[in-house]
Amino acid sequence: MKAIDNFFQCSLQKAAGFVFAVSVSFALLTSFASAQGVVLRLQDSDGEPVVEAVMELLSDSASSSTSTALQEVEIDQRDKEFIPSVTTVVAGGSASFPNSDDILHHVYSFSPAKTFDTPLYGSDLDSQYREVFDVPGVIEIGCNIHDWMLAYIYVGQSELMAISDEQGVVSLTGMAPGSYTLRVWHSRLDAPQNYMEQEVIIEAGRTAELEMTIELARDRRVRRAPSANRKRYR
């Protein structure tokens, strides 16, 4: 009952506890290499690798590299799923949502970072709908027809971001040596706005190897509608 009473507070407390835990488990294993970089190995509390987590290095100095051209990414809709399910884009960049299915989709977002919705559209009108994401943040996109379709667009401040692979490993290289804030985001990361941060110092010519254990919230997703598995509606 105690846990229930503090049901709403507990997520905050858990998050705080978690930040502490992460800082403890932060093992700075640096090694010398030709160029400096960061390798982060992510695992959950069960020791399983955490995939599709985004790592972003936020430069503490104001002068970050902004010379890159506006980024354009593509989020395909195939077999009533968004592919990929997690995409990164630098602020100012844009994303298009081609429709590879033979039925119509209706993409929308109510995320504060970018609210939009497209009309219903099919495959003949591909890449006609392109949305520009100016504000850094996470945009959750869904399809109004297919409730289970869900994808995340992580709008970062710079290009210093990457997505963890099947082994839960995410790495970045080529950044200027210095002090950074390392931000880890995951859709189920049990923290406010699903991210947490840690200061990290990048030394020249060395690759910082980090390991991090994060706690994932319950993966409550909408199941695919049964009809989607039936031939007659395809």
Added chain:
Amino acid sequence: MSSAGSVFSFRSFRSRLIVFLLGLLIPVLGGIFYYVNSNNTEYTEETINTYLELGADVFDYTREQQAFTLQAITNSLTWDFGFRTAYAAQDPATLFDAALNVMDRSLDSAEMLLIVDLEGRVIIDTETQGMEILSGSWQQLLFDADESEEGRSEMIIAINGLPFQVIALPLYLPRQVAWIIGGFALDQEFVDTVKETTLSDVSIVKLERGGDSSAQDLQVIVSTLATEDQSALAAQIQFDDSTISDLQRIRAPSQDYTSLLRRLYGQKSDPLQVFAVIQRSYDENSENVVQFRSLLIQFYLLVLVVSLLAVLFLARSITTPITKLAAVVKKIEEGDYDRSVTVQSADEIGELADSVNSMARGLAEKEKVRDLLGKVVSHQIAEQLLNNPVELGGEERVATILFSDIRGFTTFCEGLPPKEVLQALNKVLSTISDIVEAHQGVVDKYNGDAVMALFGVPIKGETDTDNAMLALLDIVAALEKMDSGLSACVGITTGVVVAGNLGSSNRMNYSVIGDTVNLAARLEGLTRLYGVSNIVSEASKDDAPGFAYRELDIVCVAGKSQSVRIFELLGEPAQLSDEKKEEVALFAEALRQYREQNWNEAAEMFSQLQTKCDNAQLCQLFLDRIEKFRETSPGPDWQGDYVFDSK
């Protein structure tokens, strides 16, 4: 009809049969009734229980069905793009309108909507309960939903005093951003629906406990019961731990209800608890039992009446002939043998009636014999004959024999027709017989005008000789009184006789024989000679000393070797006059002189007596003897006896 030893005594056979029947029937019928009734009642209660369980199940099912509909509607709402847009617009007023819109579209499947964010802050509440952040049961509801796999939970929660079935679902945008809670009221409409299906009454009651657990306020929120029955329900229903799972009997004004509780909201110590009460009319269900019971009672009454009638008939068929028999037997006891009883049955009673009839005939015959016997022989001999085996042979007994003869009867009969003679004779003999029997004597036989009577046989008495003496006096007196010129002469003696049945085996006669009988006859014959009415022997005189006697003589009668002293019975001493006593004394003196052969003195005395006494013949007898003895002396050895050569 009653037996001394038994505890119960019955006045009649009929009541005995009735008591026996009732004693047999009532326990059996009672046992059957108890068994059938208790089984039926048990079965009825089981039926009611089943109905109630069914009602409770239907209640739950209906609730679940509606909850399912609610879930479907609420679920659809979460995917409504317009609603999502409204939510994203973060304008509660718009959202409120959207919620009302949905409720309207749900056709009352959803009667309230509540939207809270993931922190539990209330965004909209169509019931406007004024909550800012959810707590209590609501918090539990969301906790349960969050814990569940599908992010869904349901519960019954009291809203504004009315229980609501609520369901919490996540609102995806497209990730979960909020909880949508939909609900419908368990209201009158709901309980009416359940009643329609189950035919059981449904009430929803609210139990509010104050600070101390004893104070509790029970309120019926909605009910299908009538208002006065609701009050009875609120007053009687119990919510103790022990009773909550049991069936409870509620005695309402209209009828009795059996009730089953279902907890809808709150735990047992919570200040607010809501229960569903499923109720079934007990009377309605027990109607069959009551009907069956009354049928059974009617049947039993019929059985009892029929049995009683059968018993009465049976008793009647037995007692009627028995009563008849008893009446006849009573008549027989009184000596009326002419009645016969008619019973038309071949059973034991018929046999008994036949036996009684033949007994009556037998008794009548015996009585006839006894009557006839009593006429032919004396009553005492008749009894002796009837009561003892009749056989030949006899016994030696001491008896007093009385012989009576009528003097002057031959003269009396001269010139009379035989019939009148017989009539006169019978009259005299009857008189003598009556006197003999009055003095316990037995008339042995009649011989012409002579009567022989026995005293002391066949039945021995204490004063047989006295009785004979009294009879003698009465006989003499009776004949004098008849004043017909007749007089009696009587002889009495006492001695051993042989008494018994004399004759052949076919024809016999109770009598006595022996010397004593002969002596009595001789003594009677001597009375004429001595001019006296009676002569008794010395043995008889000694046996009856209470009377006054005059010694007459010492005689040796014909056929007997021994002399006998003979006396004349004078009567009872008190009745004798002084002159008579003087005369008797003088006679005794004269007799003494005579026996001492003082002839002169004796003759003088006898002559003297002859002039004044009434028995001149007696004195003359002795005077004549004295004349003879003067001529021929009897000799010195003479004792004074006189020998009679002829009978």
